[in-house]
Amino acid sequence: MNGSAECSAFAVRMAKTPESHQISGQVTRQLTTLEVEGALRHPVSRELRHQVAALVGLGERQILVDLTRLSDIDAAGVGELVRAFNITRNAGGVLQIANANRRVRQILQASGLSRVMNVSPLY
Secondary structure, three states, rough: EEEEEEEEEEEEEEOOOOOOOOEEEEOOOOOOEEEEEEEEEEOOOOOOHHHHHHHHOOOEEEEEEEEEEEEEEHHHHHHHHHOOOHHHHOOOOEEEOOOOOOHHHHHHHHHHHHHOEEEEOOO
């Protein structure tokens, strides 16, 4: 299922990937929100990092990854979040994670990701 959603002055492409997660976006003030839906696990697509790189390329520096609709994550998904974090940080920006359910938060904490990135239970 493909489509696009207009967000401020740019479009964020929504793509249903073979790994069954979907990413959509919205810009509110200076903060850009990317919503991840479905499972973020092996084999993981590069959609999240591509979306973050595109936003950074457009000058966005405050990115919030909303995991409200994320059903599951594994080490490959954590790796994808790390790549997105590094892309943002290398551009002088900040990537935050919000609305992760308890299980996802536990995995992020066990991986150590919550020590280097802001992981908020609710936004």
